[in-house]
Amino acid sequence: MKKTIFLYGLALALLVLIMRMIEYRFLVRDLTLEFYVGTVAVFFTALGIWVGLRLTRKQVVVINSEFHFNEKEQSQRGISKRELEVLALMAQGLANQEIADKLFVSLNTVKTHSSNLFTKLEVSRRTQAIQKAKELSLIP
Amino acid sequence: MKKTIFLYGLALALLVLIMRMIEYRFLVRDLTLEFYVGTVAVFFTALGIWVGLRLTRKQVVVINSEFHFNEKEQSQRGISKRELEVLALMAQGLANQEIADKLFVSLNTVKTHSSNLFTKLEVSRRTQAIQKAKELSLIP
DNA sequence: TTCACACTCATACTTTCGGGTGAATTGAGT
DNA sequence: ACTCAATTCACCCGAAAGTATGAGTGTGAA
Numbered sequence: 001m002k003k004t005i006f007l008y009g010l011a012l013a014l015l016v017l018i019m020r021m022i023e024y025r026f027l028v029r030d031l032t033l034e035f036y037v038g039t040v041a042v043f044f045t046a047l048g049i050w051v052g053l054r055l056t057r058k059q060v061v062v063i064n065s066e067f068h069f070n071e072k073e074q075s076q077r078g079i080s081k082r083e084l085e086v087l088a089l090m091a092q093g094l095a096n097q098e099i100a101d102k103l104f105v106s107l108n109t110v111k112t113h114s115s116n117l118f119t120k121l122e123v124s125r126r127t128q129a130i131q132k133a134k135e136l137s138l139i140p
Numbered sequence: 141m142k143k144t145i146f147l148y149g150l151a152l153a154l155l156v157l158i159m160r161m162i163e164y165r166f167l168v169r170d171l172t173l174e175f176y177v178g179t180v181a182v183f184f185t186a187l188g189i190w191v192g193l194r195l196t197r198k199q200v201v202v203i204n205s206e207f208h209f210n211e212k213e214q215s216q217r218g219i220s221k222r223e224l225e226v227l228a229l230m231a232q233g234l235a236n237q238e239i240a241d242k243l244f245v246s247l248n249t250v251k252t253h254s255s256n257l258f259t260k261l262e263v264s265r266r267t268q269a270i271q272k273a274k275e276l277s278l279i280p
Numbered sequence: 281t282t283c284a285c286a287c288t289c290a291t292a293c294t295t296t297c298g299g300g301t302g303a304a305t306t307g308a309g310t
Numbered sequence: 311a312c313t314c315a316a317t318t319c320a321c322c323c324g325a326a327a328g329t330a331t332g333a334g335t336g337t338g339a340a
Contacts, residue, residue, distance in 0.1 A: 080286060093268035096327065107326095108289050115328060125296090126327080127267060128233030220316060235296070248319050255298060265326090266297080281340100288335075296327065305318075310311100 070137035077120045084138065086113040091130045091139050210277035217260045224278065226253040231270045231279050 074084070082103075089099040100110045114126065121136075123129045133139045214224070222243075229239045240250045254266065261276075263269045273279045 082287065090267070093263075093265060093271045095265060105287085106289055108291085109287075111328070112288080115330090118328080123233070124328080125233060125235060127230070127270065130267065130270075131233045218315095222317065236298095237296085245317085246319055248321085249317075251298070252318080255300090258298080264298080283340080284338090286335100286337085289333085291332090292330085294327100294329075296325105298323105298325080300322085302321090303319085306316085308314090308316100310313075 067140040068137060073136045073138060079117065079120050079138070083113050083117045083120070086110060087117055087129065087133055088139055090114065090126050091133065207280040208277060213276045213278060219257065219260050219278070223253050223257045223260070226250060227257055227269065227273055228279055230254065230266055231273065 073079075079087075085103060086099055089102060094102070096110045096114065097107055100107045103110070114129075118124055118126075118129055121129050121132045123132055130139070213219075219227075225243060226239055229242060234242070236250045236254065237247050240247045243250070254269075258264060258266075258269055261269050261272045263272055270279070
């Protein structure tokens, strides 16, 4: 946002310069007032559109891809960090053994985590866990 | 989009009117050229921002809510309707037995469908199938 | 220090999944 | 009538997933 304001100010400064140049030509070459104003109008319309896009781009990003982790659900259900890691990998379609390899723990450990996770999420299968976790914003 | 163009044209017409009025005042009350140009600049900046917002708003809506079923993928991979039904229920976190009950078929049938589905989706686990199906827009 | 808790792992057992094979039925198109 | 794809179901087997229980370790708080 600060960048936007800065760039906007810069554009304004630039405009003053251009204005002076046009004004000079206006006096010398006798261009019409309409042409002068038209140029300014086009320039500022473009500038405005650019600013408008800048302003909304962030919103677009926010709505589409940004993920807000739901800490309340995590603490209320007493879900630990390790369990969340298992959950995330689970959501990527990995098998328990693959998760175990990625986390450098044994298969049994992953089973324990996932089992506790299911209890805390009140589900009984990994597919349901993934669904519920998404609903609760525990994973993107 | 047509509306936007129309409104833009209307705004331009309005601008011409305003320009004439300002020009009149300019001649009569002896306003400076800078003030004149500044007004036009502000006006068009606002207009540009407005247009910019208009242009992006639609994108946001489209990206967020609409789901377009991908018929090409379905036919190219030779996925049948029944298999899609199984897939949909699978994505809801249901077990094979539960899917069998919902579709009034035997567990073995569901197994056959899901097995064929995995082959067609080039995956080996149901969690991966759900993921891939979403990527391919076969399910929302 | 003691206590709680997260993390780790193991063993044993049950259930669910997934692969492979084969087969009967049906409906649509040739 | 014949073919072909879709759908249905069965049986077997091994792998993966999930449940239950117990237990060792480390960390941070009381």
